[in-house]
Amino acid sequence: MQHDTHIQNLLKKFILNQCSKEEVDQVVQYIQELTDSSGIPSVEEVLVILDKKPVLNELDVIRIQNKILATSQESKSTFRIKSYFIKYAAAAVLVGALTTAYFLKDVNSDKPIPTAPVVVKENVLEPGSNKATLTLANGSQVALVNGASLQTQNAKSNGEEIVYNAKEANPAEITYNYLTIPRGGKFVIKLSDGTQVWLNSETKLKFPVAFIEGQTRKVELVYGEAYFEVSPSTKHKGAHFKVLTNKQEVDVIGTEFNIKAYKDETTIYTTLVEGKVDVNIGKVKQRLVPNQQLSLNSLTNNSVLKNVDVYNEISWKEGVFSFEKITLKDMTKVLSRWYDFDFVFKNKAIENEVFDGVLRKNQTLDEILKSIKYFKIIKNYEIKDKQVILE
Numbered sequence: 001m002q003h004d005t006h007i008q009n010l011l012k013k014f015i016l017n018q019c020s021k022e023e024v025d026q027v028v029q030y031i032q033e034l035t036d037s038s039g040i041p042s043v044e045e046v047l048v049i050l051d052k053k054p055v056l057n058e059l060d061v062i063r064i065q066n067k068i069l070a071t072s073q074e075s076k077s078t079f080r081i082k083s084y085f086i087k088y089a090a091a092a093v094l095v096g097a098l099t100t101a102y103f104l105k106d107v108n109s110d111k112p113i114p115t116a117p118v119v120v121k122e123n124v125l126e127p128g129s130n131k132a133t134l135t136l137a138n139g140s141q142v143a144l145v146n147g148a149s150l151q152t153q154n155a156k157s158n159g160e161e162i163v164y165n166a167k168e169a170n171p172a173e174i175t176y177n178y179l180t181i182p183r184g185g186k187f188v189i190k191l192s193d194g195t196q197v198w199l200n201s202e203t204k205l206k207f208p209v210a211f212i213e214g215q216t217r218k219v220e221l222v223y224g225e226a227y228f229e230v231s232p233s234t235k236h237k238g239a240h241f242k243v244l245t246n247k248q249e250v251d252v253i254g255t256e257f258n259i260k261a262y263k264d265e266t267t268i269y270t271t272l273v274e275g276k277v278d279v280n281i282g283k284v285k286q287r288l289v290p291n292q293q294l295s296l297n298s299l300t301n302n303s304v305l306k307n308v309d310v311y312n313e314i315s316w317k318e319g320v321f322s323f324e325k326i327t328l329k330d331m332t333k334v335l336s337r338w339y340d341f342d343f344v345f346k347n348k349a350i351e352n353e354v355f356d357g358v359l360r361k362n363q364t365l366d367e368i369l370k371s372i373k374y375f376k377i378i379k380n381y382e383i384k385d386k387q388v389i390l391e
Helices: 002-015 021-033 043-051 058-078 081-104 310-318 328-339 348-352 365-374
Strands: 129-135 141-145 155-157 161-164 176-181 185-190 196-199 203-208 217-229 241-244 249-252 256-261 267-274 277-281 284-288 292-297 303-307 320-327 342-345 354-360 381-384 387-390
Touching: 002 021, 129 185, 176 185, 196 203, 217 310, 249 256, 256 310, 267 277, 267 310, 277 292, 284 292, 284 303, 310 320, 320 328, 328 342, 328 348, 328 354, 328 365, 328 387, 342 348, 354 365, 365 381
Parallel strands: 161 185, 217 241, 342 387
Antiparallel strands: 129 141, 129 176, 155 161, 176 203, 185 196, 196 217, 203 217, 217 256, 241 249, 249 277, 256 267, 267 292, 277 284, 292 303, 320 354, 381 387
16 A cells, blocks of 8 residues: 555656656656556546646656656567557556646646647547448448447457357358458457457458368458467467468468558558568568568568567557657558548648657547647648648
């Protein structure tokens, strides 16, 4: 109990920028050791604390953000990927709260900052949600939406995930279903073999209703982005798992990996988190080990293998945008898929401005744009119909 009180007092001092260097280190260590987010103050709690005390200035916010992210970055090499997801999420929540509080007040006074952007109130600025379209073998389509349940002969859904019946099958022929995620959507599917797949916005997956026992299990990522947690071949009489895309084939034994293959991008990215995969490009085979990413140019078939920060590549499934030295043009592609808005650059020169930071996917589009503006990446923005005009 005494430890909890000490931590809570430290967090309050941290939020108010009253910590010594040693105390800041304690706070960062506490965040890194969390197994859930219950010990982190909510945005509302942070705002209550800041309302009673002098607000942080810009340098304070940036210093705290950099301290958390830099320290977390240093620790990543010593922990498995899953063990530090919560650390980044906690840091994002805390930094997000601090930054939000800074937006609400002038750094030198208690007067609210005048609202600069022109925002049309009737626009839907909310973040994406669970939604998908299931296409059955006979071509009929079923809408899957958050909060709505569905039961078919082969699967059931709670509106967030669709689960196919686990069964050993030897059908005369394989029948396929498709799961299509629109812009502004996300969904999870558990295949009949126990493999779990997280599907990002603007994604389409083709998969068998049931796999044939002992034969290679094949699915196709028609387009988009998906994170696979594959049921190991040892549970399926040695049967491998393969993911097909337009230009490559990923041969899996039992592993976790991410594939990004969007229609409007010429590069296909395969990122390995655990286990091992072989990426086959024509007659060329490339073995990946954890923390490696293979980039394939779909126009030239040239590929590049490199080590990457895995978290930045797969944070989307954990509800976080983790951008590392990304241009504003590429960043808006990601945002447009999640918020279902198109971005227009009034000033083309800012397309190559670079953003580096962590944002929460549950923020409204307006909050995200304020963050970008706050860090002086853009001067202003306007939301008009289904477009965001940046300048």
